[in-house]
Amino acid sequence: PVNPDSPLTKVRQNSVHPENPANPDSPLTKVRQNPVHPENPANPDSPLTNPD
Known part of the structure; x- marks a missing residue:
């Protein structure tokens, strides 16, 4: 099963699923x-x- 505490799991879910x-x-x-x-x-x- 997916490890819900894994940083990789969170990154993958956050990057794909806006919910x-x-x-x-x-x-x-x-x-x-x-x-x-x-x-x-x-x-x-x-x-x-200071571009000027």
């Missing part, structure tokens, strides 16, 4: 939802930060 919500405690979920981390400030010397 299975993402695991809010999963680091992958947090990374995906927070691609930009406010705790890491922009580099003020970066040309990308």
Whole structure:
């Protein structure tokens, strides 16, 4: 039988079946939802930060 506690099982179910919500405690979920981390400030010397 499928192991419901397996991270692989959760990833597979979440990626295919929308009725299975993402695991809010999963680091992958947090990374995906927070691609930009406010705790890491922009580099003020970066040309990308200041395109002008």
